[in-house]
Amino acid sequence: MMEKMIFGRYIPGDSFVHKLDPRAKLIFVFAFIFIVFFANNAVTYGLLLAFTLLIIFISRIRLYFLINGLKPIVFLMIFTFLLHTLFTREGAVILDFGFLKIYEQGLKQGIFISTRFLVLVFMTSILTLTTSPISITDGLEVLLNPLKKLKAPVHELALMMSISLRFIPTLMDETDKIMKAQMARGSDLSAGPLKDRLKAVVPLLVPLFVSAFKRAEDLATAMEVRGYRGGEGRTRYRQLKWDYRDTICLISLVVLTALLVFYRN
């Protein structure tokens, strides 16, 4: 189950999309979320869908893999589709089951809304699938840099994020170890009524928290010893490079916007 779920996962690769600067991708996806709302007829929704499929093709992520991984979300989409189709009562009736009538406008609306949903989910998934979490953090930090003037702790937030990412596997291992240790002492997490299972989680969480705090303290000491004293006067080792690809990416976005504005009703 977890294996197949691809929401928020990163798959390394070297496609055009993988090589894009995280800043370009972030701007692109963020703008795309708004641009999607320009579409309001068959042509414009068709354009959006075609554009999304093109990007999936360029990123060399297999469509089957994407759909399979986003199954829970596909169900949500079908649900939205049904909701709109069944409850919108406008235009001519196209199907009549007596107790249930499907209207033209309803069907259209259902298709449009679920397409919108689909392209948004696909686009954001492509972002996370092709960009390592640490690059996303870097991109965000640089993009949000202007907010520093407003005293927003951008650097600190980015550092927090990258350290959390770095410690996820460590804490997973730790959870695993504690789980095995508690199992060896006879605690069973996988059987029994829900109440018992919840109770069995407590002896898992307490040691995990204790060790996480210990780690945090050690890490803070190690950082201080290595001269960390906030973002001031710091240089960056991870450099972001904007090249022609990124410009192409943003130009394509402008073109798409222009087309959508032109063809919409």
Add this chain to the structure above:
Amino acid sequence: MTEILSFHNVTFSYTPEDETARKAVQNVSFTVQQGEWIAIVGHNGSGKSTIAKLMNGLLYPAEGEVRVLRSALTEENLWDVRSKVGMVFQNPDNQFVGATVQDDVAFSLENNGVPYEEMVLRVKEALKQVKMDQFLNHEPHHLSGGQKQRVAIAGALAIHPQLLILDEATSMLDPQGRDEVLSTVQALREKIGLTVISITHDLEEAMLADRIIFMNDGKKYAEGTPSEIFALGEQLIEFGLDLPFAMKMTKLLQQQGVKLIGQHMTEEELVNDLWTSNFNK
């Protein structure tokens, strides 16, 4: 010889409000010269880590003075001192800050505002020194403990430190990881004349040092060359230290009535003694 670090009657307590409590460090003085390898040994809670923390301003002495690089350690020169003293701790996982090996080595350089071009060179150089240059883009959870510790040493070396402090840096490693780290440090000492202070439980590791400082209950109990310290024999065991294998072996052999000329610190010496003393045909 130039002095690189010294403690002058340093006293420190974690609970200064409680007069009666035992102080973590009491009236400790010693001097470390440039290029030396000093080992600090002692039982659990004898104040070794506290001493390490006093060396680079993580803690300040209640009494006495800590001098680093010939000037007293104060709030003003704190960051300057930290940029010249590298420190490696016990737990390999809890000191790995970066997302990958190279990011972690660069962390202290970033903090010190080293320009990008120079950082790239220094990261490469430091990783080469600890023989981890093949692992630039590896993530920490794909490295062994010994490899992580070597990366931590590289991180400390990247700032071109004058002094490297290892606080039980090998105690969580398997024998192989321990040897990796120790031989790395030894090679570096020969190559760049690094001054090393290693805090350890392990007397075999302490034997590599030029001088040993022996801590007991927050006080300096003894100081001397490894052979002077090991001559204390029984007292070491009394104070919760584990003798090196060769010494334990010598003692046991002597108890069994095997003829031997005295104490041996390395296996080689013991073997040589064994066959020379008993070769009486």
